[in-house]
Amino acid sequence: MSLQTEKITGAEAVVKCLIAEGAELAYGYPGGAIMPIYDELYKYQDQFHHVLTRHEQGAVHAAQGFARTSGKVGVAMATSGPGATNLITGIADAQIDSTPLVCITGQVASHLLGTDAFQETDVISISSPVTKWNYQVTKAEEIPAAIAKAFYIAKSGRPGPVVIDITKDAQQSVFDYKGYEKCTGVRSYIPAPSTKIEAVEKAAELINKAKKPMIVFGQGVILGNAEAEFKAFIEKAGIPSAWTVLGLSALPTNHPLNVGMVGMHGHYGPNKLTNECDVLIAIGMRFDDRVTGNLNTYAKQAKIVHFEIDPAEIDKNVKTDAAVLGDAKEILTKILPLIDEKSHNEWLQEFRNYDKIEYEKVIKAQLNPTKEGLTMGEVLQGINRATKDDAVIVSDVGQHQMMTVRYANFTHTRSNVTSGGLGTMGFALPAAIGAKMGAMDRHVVAVIGDGGYQMTCQELGTILQTKVPVKIVVLNNEFLGMVRQWQQLFFDKRYASTEMINPDFIKLAEAYDIKAKKVTSRADLQGAIDEMIAHKDAYFLEVCVEKEDNVFPMVPTGASVSDVRLE
Amino acid sequence: METKTYTISIYTENNLGLLNRISTLFVKRHINIESLTVSYSEIENVSRFVIVVNMTEVAVKKIIGQIEKQIEVIKAFYHTDDELIFTQTAMFKFRSDLLFDEPQIQNIIKENNLNIVTVNKTFFVVEKAGRQNEIDALYEKFKPFGIAQFVRSGKIAVSKEAMNIRQILNDFNK
Ligand SMILES: Cc1ncc(C[n+]2csc(CCOP(=O)(O)OP(=O)(O)O)c2C)c(N)n1
Numbered sequence: 115m116s117l118q119t120e121k122i123t124g125a126e127a128v129v130k131c132l133i134a135e136g137a138e139l140a141y142g143y144p145g146g147a148i149m150p151i152y153d154e155l156y157k158y159q160d161q162f163h164h165v166l167t168r169h170e171q172g173a174v175h176a177a178q179g180f181a182r183t184s185g186k187v188g189v190a191m192a193t194s195g196p197g198a199t200n201l202i203t204g205i206a207d208a209q210i211d212s213t214p215l216v217c218i219t220g221q222v223a224s225h226l227l228g229t230d231a232f233q234e235t236d237v238i239s240i241s242s243p244v245t246k247w248n249y250q251v252t253k254a255e256e257i258p259a260a261i262a263k264a265f266y267i268a269k270s271g272r273p274g275p276v277v278i279d280i281t282k283d284a285q286q287s288v289f290d291y292k293g294y295e296k297c298t299g300v301r302s303y304i305p306a307p308s309t310k311i312e313a314v315e316k317a318a319e320l321i322n323k324a325k326k327p328m329i330v331f332g333q334g335v336i337l338g339n340a341e342a343e344f345k346a347f348i349e350k351a352g353i354p355s356a357w358t359v360l361g362l363s364a365l366p367t368n369h370p371l372n373v374g375m376v377g378m379h380g381h382y383g384p385n386k387l388t389n390e391c392d393v394l395i396a397i398g399m400r401f402d403d404r405v406t407g408n409l410n411t412y413a414k415q416a417k418i419v420h421f422e423i424d425p426a427e428i429d430k431n432v433k434t435d436a437a438v439l440g441d442a443k444e445i446l447t448k449i450l451p452l453i454d455e456k457s458h459n460e461w462l463q464e465f466r467n468y469d470k471i472e473y474e475k476v477i478k479a480q481l482n483p484t485k486e487g488l489t490m491g492e493v494l495q496g497i498n499r500a501t502k503d504d505a506v507i508v509s510d511v512g513q514h515q516m517m518t519v520r521y522a523n524f525t526h527t528r529s530n531v532t533s534g535g536l537g538t539m540g541f542a543l544p545a546a547i548g549a550k551m552g553a554m555d556r557h558v559v560a561v562i563g564d565g566g567y568q569m570t571c572q573e574l575g576t577i578l579q580t581k582v583p584v585k586i587v588v589l590n591n592e593f594l595g596m597v598r599q600w601q602q603l604f605f606d607k608r609y610a611s612t613e614m615i616n617p618d619f620i621k622l623a624e625a626y627d628i629k630a631k632k633v634t635s636r637a638d639l640q641g642a643i644d645e646m647i648a649h650k651d652a653y654f655l656e657v658c659v660e661k662e663d664n665v666f667p668m669v670p671t672g673a674s675v676s677d678v679r680l681e
Numbered sequence: 682m683e684t685k686t687y688t689i690s691i692y693t694e695n696n697l698g699l700l701n702r703i704s705t706l707f708v709k710r711h712i713n714i715e716s717l718t719v720s721y722s723e724i725e726n727v728s729r730f731v732i733v734v735n736m737t738e739v740a741v742k743k744i745i746g747q748i749e750k751q752i753e754v755i756k757a758f759y760h761t762d763d764e765l766i767f768t769q770t771a772m773f774k775f776r777s778d779l780l781f782d783e784p785q786i787q788n789i790i791k792e793n794n795l796n797i798v799t800v801n802k803t804f805f806v807v808e809k810a811g812r813q814n815e816i817d818a819l820y821e822k823f824k825p826f827g828i829a830q831f832v833r834s835g836k837i838a839v840s841k842e843a844m845n846i847r848q849i850l851n852d853f854n855k
Contacts, residue, residue, distance in 0.1 A: 238698050243705045247752045248698065267752055301853045302694050302755045426746030 119292045124254030125150035125285040128218065129158045131261040134294035137189050137216075139163035139180070141173035141548065143200075145193025147233060148220030150285035165551070165580055168572040170197050172544035174204025175570070178213045179548030182531045183506055183556070185339070187214045187268050188548065194220045195233030198279070199240065203538055205275045206244040210535030211360060212337060214273035216264045223283040224252040237279045246274030252281045254289040259297075266297035271305030272424045273337060306423050309440030309448055317395075317419045317436040318452035324393035326461045327353045328384070328416075330376050330405070333360035333534075334398010334423060338442030341365070341527045344397065347446045352457035354465050356384035358399050360534040363524040367503065373465040377405040378669045379516040382476075382678060383468030385669060388413050389676035390464075395419045398442045401431040402535065411674035421445045475680040476666050480521065487660030488636060490514050490589050494521035496643040497559055497587070505557040505647075506531060508549050510542035510566035513595035516665045518561045528553075540569030546584045547576055557585065557647060564590040564616050574626040577652045585646050586628075586654045588619055591661050599664045623654035630654040682737040686715075687759045688767065688838050689745065691730040692722060692846050694753040703730065703754075706747050712736055716835030724846055727755065733836050756849050760840055767838035771816045772798065773823055774806045774830035783826050793819060804829060 122130070128151050132140065142164060144152040155164045167173040170192040177188030188208075192201050198219040208215045222231040238250050247267045251260050257280070264276040321327060335344045341364050348355050348365075354373045355365060365372050374381030376388060388394065394416040399405070406412045409431060417435040421442060422428055428437045438445050480491025494517060497505060503523035508531040509515040515532055524530060531549050533541040546560035567588050577584060594612040601609050623630035629649060633642045639657065646653040667678045693699055700719060707714050715733040722729035734741070741759045748757040777800065779786055790797070790807055798806040809819055816833055 239701055242698065242702045243709060250698070299853075300752060301850065303752045304853070424750065426743070426750050428746075430743055430746070 119290040121288050122291045123150065123154075123286055123288050124257050124280065125154045127254065127257045127289070127291050128261065128280065128285070129154040129162055130291070131258050131294050132189065133158065133162050135261065135265050135296065137162075137187065137265075139165060139551065140189035140191050141165045141167050141176040141180075142191030143167060143170050143173055143193070143197060145197045145220065145233070147194035147222055147282050148191060148197070148218075148285075150282065151191065151218070151220065151280075164191075165547075165576065167544060168575045169570065170200030171203055171540065172570055172573045172576060174201045174208070174215070174217065175541050175544035176548035176576070177215050178204060178208050179508060179531055179545030180552040181213050181215060181548075182545070182552070183528050183549045184552030185528065186552070187216055187265055190215060190217045192217070192219050193233065194222055194237070195235045198237045199235055202240060202244065205241060205277065207533050207536040207538045207541065208275040209244045209246065211533065212273050212333060213275065214268040215275040216261070216268050217275060217277045219277060219279045220285070221250065221279045221281045224281040225283070227281070237277065241277045244275070245277050248277040248279065250279040250281070251284050254284050254287045257284065258291065258294050262295060262297035263300060267300065267303070306441040306444070307425060307439040309438060309444050311448065313436065313438045314445065314448045315452060317421070317438050318449050320393050320417050320419055320436055321351060321353075321395060322454045326391045327351070327393040327395060327458065328387060328391035329353050329355040329395045329397060330358065330384075330399055331355060331361045331364060331397040332358040332399025334421070334442045335361060335364040336527055338398060338423070340443035340446055343443050343446035343450070345369070347450055347453065350450065350455050351453045353395065354458070354462050356380070358402070358405055358534075359519050359532060361399060362519055363530040364527050366525050367523040371462070373462075374469075375519060376675070377402075378407070379520065379665050379667065380669075380678075381469070381520075382472035382667050382680065383465035385667065385675040385678040386468055387464060389415065389674065391416050393417045393419060395421070396432075397421045398423070400427045403431070406431060407669045407673055407675040411676070472667065472680065480517075485660070487663070488633070488639065488657060489663060490517035490659055491521045492636070492639065493587065493589060493643070493657050493659070494518055494561070496640050497561075498523045499640065500643045500647040501557045501559070505529065505559050506549050506553055508532065508542045508546040508558060508560045510560075510562040511537045511539045511596075512563040512566060513591070513599060513663070513665050514561055514563045514589040516596075529556075539566035542566065543570050543586065544573045544576070546586070547573060547580070547582050550582050550584045559585045559587060561587050561589065563595060564588055564592065564614060564619075565594045567619075568616075571622065574623065574628060577628060578626045581651065583651050585652070586623075587646075588654070588656045590616065590619070590656055590658050591663065592616060593661060596665070598662070602662070602664070603670075619654070619656045628652045628654050630656070632656040632658070634658045682739060684735050684737050685761060686733060686735050687738075687741045687761060688765055688836060689730070689732040689734065689741070689748070689757060689759045690838065690840065690844070691732070691748055691757045692755040692844070693728045693730065694755070695726050695728045696753045699751065699753050702751055703748060706744060707734065710740070710744065712740070712744070718835040718837055720837075722846070724850070727846065731835065731837050756844070756846060758840065758844060760838070764842070765838040765840055767812075767836050768810050769813055769816060769834050769836050770808060770810045771819070771831065771833040772806055772808050773819075773828055774804055775826065776829060777801065777803055777805050779826055780805060786823070786826055789819070789822050
């Protein structure tokens with residue numbers, strides 16, 4: 115912190131504060147009410163990088179992708195009015211998926227607030243329900259503290275998005291900048307409750323007594339940087355561990371205790387055995403309805419242990435017998451010495467027996483198909499092979515997303531980037547751009563449906579301009595596949611508005627100077643994937659897959675997880 | 682599950698926008714707020730919200746969790762009526778000539794110990810502090826004479842048990 119004060123504008127302070135906070139880059143889109151800040155971004159371009167996206171939704175999703183792979187706070191910027199409202203979908207997505215973001219929006223000058231001025235929207239009110247915190251700055255002097263607080267709140271505790279709305283006059287006026295001081299605490303806010311040893315002991319006792327324990331872990335393990343502690347814990351206790359969509363990649367796919375995914379399109383074993391285990395240990399997950407199915411028949415036989423950072427999640431959906439509040443790393447560190455060393459081989463074998471059934475009925479047809487049409491599963495298998503199970507995979511929303519989380523293999527944490535809680539189509543392409551910038555040394559492959567791709571494919575322009583080497587795979591089934599699947603199963607095949615006539619995706623990619631290839635036959639698949647991965651620049655691969663394939667297993671809405679269907 | 686009247690007391694930092702944040706938590710769950718009052722509290726720069734809602738205890742517990750999650754919320758409590766000392770205020774405005782034309786009005790004022798806030802040539806205003814049923818009864822008594830204006834405040838309440846906000850604030854600072 116410099117002790118000397120300088121007279122600078124609020125806009126310059128914004129950029130200086132971002133640099134001082136250690137933020138490396140921002141994604142955004144300029145406009146009238148944020149032009150003073152963009153002017154400073156121009157002046158500071160050798161110290162701070164700004165990526166111009168092609169839509170503000172792209173900016174916020176890119177910031178999310180960056181946050182998810184890098185573990186840092188993503189930064190997005192937009193002008194007032196339509197710029198700010200275009201951010202909202204991504205902010206809502208970040209809120210429900212606990213992604214740390216700082217979004218800076220320009221606002222009309224303070225004397226115009228409430229006059230329905232040009233491009234005025236009440237961003238604070240609009241964003242309140244979907245932000246962890248938001249704040250409107252009307253004076254330049256407030257900027258350093260507001261930005262420091264924004265970063266602190268976004269990344270501490272259960273992370274989330276923060277909006278700082280800055281009026282144009284606050285950006286323009288000159289004030290005495292006294293340097294940037296990072297925020298280290300906010301009165302009235304406890305980021306993570308401290309873990310009580312009595313709670314840990316009670317949980318340990320239940321776990322040690324269990325004959326058929328099962329773990330369901332979520333993103334809390336990743337957000338808490340607790341992967342190593344988690345692994346040590348499950349290995350010592352010998353407990354089969356299943357993941358939620360967002361928990362995926364916290365534990366390597368090939369770990370002997372990894373028993374797959376729970377929930378609507380999860381694996382057969384963990385769904386079935388949720389209703390047979392005697393102790394269910396939930397770690398950093400929130401019992402989303404897509405995970406639990408019908409709550410009245412969810413794990414009723416089991417004692418529930420819940421490790422959780424957010425007190426509001428305890429007993430929200432599932433009543434716990436032992437709740438342990440705190441940061442995942444702290445809880446897992448504290449519980450490890452209290453855990454008896456065990457293996458539950460017979461019980462683990464029950465999962466593996468279900469795996470065999472699932473393999474015969476579902477997986478075999480995906481990975482070793484005998485039909486002519488390409489399956490989504492074999493594309494993922496091809497990506498696994500080409501990247502040695504070590505890519506960051508960014509998926510969009512729909513059938514291909516569920517196929518991705520089911521069939522992609524992972525070796526490293528923070529490698530599965532997808533829109534879980536909100537299910538935002540259009541997420542993947544911009545998120546992949548950010549994900550790559552947050553993990554430049556990794557392969558980043560976006561797997562997208564033909565529907566979702568067309569929601570944000572203008573971000574090909576961002577790839578053109580930044581040359582970010584992301585690999586894009588569109589699984590083209592010429593349908594809004596997931597909705598079509600539901601129409602087939604629950605609406606007597608009335609395919610209302612789900613069939614798509616698509617443009618020439620190859621020409622589209624080529625228009626943006628991206629190397630592109632289309633695969634329609636199995637013989638060409640692996641070669642094309644290998645070529646894509648080996649290619650040093652961005653690459654677009656369209657794979658024409660079976661049009662009316664379905665994702666199974668499936669727990670229909672309202673059904674019990676143990677009524678999971680294989681066909 | 683049985684719904685009940687719960688009074689939610691929230692201690693918060695004094696912050697623009699927090700009222701909106703808190704009310705959206707109720708809107709999101711399709712819960713109607715029966716009354717809401719915001720004032721300063723016994724601690725400098727700390728505001729106090731009193732919100733009255735009708736909901737199940739399970740639901741009120743969950744919403745307290747969501748309220749406490751808001752950054753500027755220091756602490757939230759919920760209470761049933763028997764755990765509180767509470768009151769409301771109502772004001773009734775009448776035309777002044779009624780005071781002479783309808784002697785019964787004077788009797789009501791006396792019998793109920795109503796406070797006369799103001800009297801002038803054209804109108805007078807009386808005030809009643811008390812429980813909602815008392816105010817409702819008074820309203821019914823006055824109604825036949827023609828009430829020119831009526832207003833009732835939200836419920837305000839202090840809890841019988843201590844709330845220890847200073848202690849909580851001290852703990853935050855540690
Ligand atoms: C923004 C948005 N609109 C609508 C939906 C509803 N929805 C969920 S999956 C899906 C179909 C996705 O189709 P596509 O992108 O082609 O992927 P596929 O399911 O075929 O793999 C739709 C419309 C959504 N999740 N997000």
